[in-house]
Amino acid sequence: MIQKFFNWLKQPLGLIASGIVFLALVSAVVYGIWRTQQAPEQPIQFPHKTHVNFGIQCLYCHPGAARGPAAGIPSQAKCWACHNQIVKTRDSALLAPLKDAVLSGKSLEWVPVAIVPDFVHFNHRPHIAAGKNCEECHGDMTKVTVAQNPQDMTMGWCLNCHIKNAGDDQEKLVKLTDCGTCHY
Amino acid sequence: MIRPDEVKMSVEETGKWGMTINQDVCTGCQACVAACAMENNISFVGEEDSGYGRSMHWIRIERFWEGEYPDVRMTPQQPMMCQQCGHATCEPVCPAFATVHSQAEQLNLQVYNRCVGTRYCANNCPYQVRAFNWRDYQRPEPLSNQLNPDVTVRRMGVMEKCTFCIQRIHRAQDTAKSEGREVMDGEFTTACAQACPADAIVFGRVDKPETLVAQITNNGRGTKHLAELGTLPHVTYFKEG
Numbered sequence: 001m002i003q004k005f006f007n008w009l010k011q012p013l014g015l016i017a018s019g020i021v022f023l024a025l026v027s028a029v030v031y032g033i034w035r036t037q038q039a040p041e042q043p044i045q046f047p048h049k050t051h052v053n054f055g056i057q058c059l060y061c062h063p064g065a066a067r068g069p070a071a072g073i074p075s076q077a078k079c080w081a082c083h084n085q086i087v088k089t090r091d092s093a094l095l096a097p098l099k100d101a102v103l104s105g106k107s108l109e110w111v112p113v114a115i116v117p118d119f120v121h122f123n124h125r126p127h128i129a130a131g132k133n134c135e136e137c138h139g140d141m142t143k144v145t146v147a148q149n150p151q152d153m154t155m156g157w158c159l160n161c162h163i164k165n166a167g168d169d170q171e172k173l174v175k176l177t178d179c180g181t182c183h184y
Numbered sequence: 185m186i187r188p189d190e191v192k193m194s195v196e197e198t199g200k201w202g203m204t205i206n207q208d209v210c211t212g213c214q215a216c217v218a219a220c221a222m223e224n225n226i227s228f229v230g231e232e233d234s235g236y237g238r239s240m241h242w243i244r245i246e247r248f249w250e251g252e253y254p255d256v257r258m259t260p261q262q263p264m265m266c267q268q269c270g271h272a273t274c275e276p277v278c279p280a281f282a283t284v285h286s287q288a289e290q291l292n293l294q295v296y297n298r299c300v301g302t303r304y305c306a307n308n309c310p311y312q313v314r315a316f317n318w319r320d321y322q323r324p325e326p327l328s329n330q331l332n333p334d335v336t337v338r339r340m341g342v343m344e345k346c347t348f349c350i351q352r353i354h355r356a357q358d359t360a361k362s363e364g365r366e367v368m369d370g371e372f373t374t375a376c377a378q379a380c381p382a383d384a385i386v387f388g389r390v391d392k393p394e395t396l397v398a399q400i401t402n403n404g405r406g407t408k409h410l411a412e413l414g415t416l417p418h419v420t421y422f423k424e425g
Contacts, residue, residue: 117297118336118337119296119297119336121334121336121351121354123354123358125358125362126358126361129361129362174287174288175288178286178287178288178289179284179286179293179295180286180288180289180291180293180347180350181288181354183293183295183296183297183336184293184335184336184347184350184351184354
């Protein structure tokens with residue numbers, strides 16, 4: 001039975017069939033990998049580039065980055081403070097979810113893009129205090145619409161930067177490469 | 185460039201963070217056990233698994249009986265948690281380097297994402313203070329709201345133990361650094377020490393002689409459990425006096 005099947009595969013028709021199956025599998029894998037690299041779907045196609053090009057600072061909407069672990073995602077009240085004065089908000093289809101959310105009192109459910117696993121305890125504050133700019137990790141927001149994650153946020157990526165920044169300062173190096181600094 | 189393992193610290197004996205426990209005032213009320221479980225997202229294993237000896241507490245109250253019946257006397261209550269040994273017996277046996285010594289904080293770390301669950305460390309711990317996640321223990325809906333976001337929620341097959349509330353240490357250090365100062369004595373404490381109604385547990389920097397915990401530790405009356413094994417424990421016990 002199996003012998004018969006292999007003999008059939010060696011015929012031209014069988015070769016074409018196995019070729020099609022092979023191509024289907026490869027494209028499924030490629031599509032799967034491509035899907036993991038896409039930014040998640042957001043309730044609003046928030047154009048970061050527009051806002052940044054208006055000159056709005058990152059820390060205006062994400063002020064937690066300077067104060068504590070989480071940068072924070074702004075509430076719709078913060079969006080509305082500017083947007084209720086902008087005529088376009090009234091009838092733009094793209095801004096309709098914001099208007100609906102504010103008028104109905106429901107929250108916009110933004111999806112975090114740059115995330116680390118539960119066993120990693122990242123704190124924004126020391127990174128901002130050390131003089132890191134947002135775009136060094138999060139990419140150039142003047143070019144993207146919905147936020148994307150330009151980095152694979154792996155431990156090697158963290159440690160390379162930590163070791164580079166510690167330089168010859170032994171105490172700093174010990175602290176910055178200690179497992180317990182991030183994992184607890 | 186200097187690798188971290190080449191940096192020689194002389195503080196392994198004294199340690200950095202330490203704890204003292206006054207057994208005379210400990211009433212065995214278990215407030216520390218409850219506070220620890222709340223702070224550190226410790227699972228409730230239930231009656232059946234507890235019967236198999238799988239209960240997961242990072243701190244427990246030990247007590248022993250002395251003498252023959254009817255002259256039985258109970259020894260003072262003895263809270264027992266990870267002693268954060270300077271030379272820890274759990275560390276060299278881990279095949280995955282999941283339990284490593286923190287050079288920066290002089291604590292024994294448990295890196296959950298590295299742990300593969302051989303349980304060798306628990307077998308080698310003379311204090312028997314390590315707990316193993318035998319299952320993914322469920323948290324019914326209202327209980328999941330009390331999880332501490334600063335502490336990893338451990339999964340099945342991972343070893344865990346007292347961390348001296350390292351998340352509080354980091355938070356205090358971060359606050360102090362943002363205000364441009366050192367961490368002050370008594371600025372923060374561990375969950376068990378905070379909950380103790382008798383103040384039997386004192387926590388702080390033992391390497392700074394002016395702190396309360398260092399003064400109690402160095403008053404010469406304390407004992408360190410199983411110090412004869414050379415583990416250099418950083419918890420000091422006091423009783424009878």
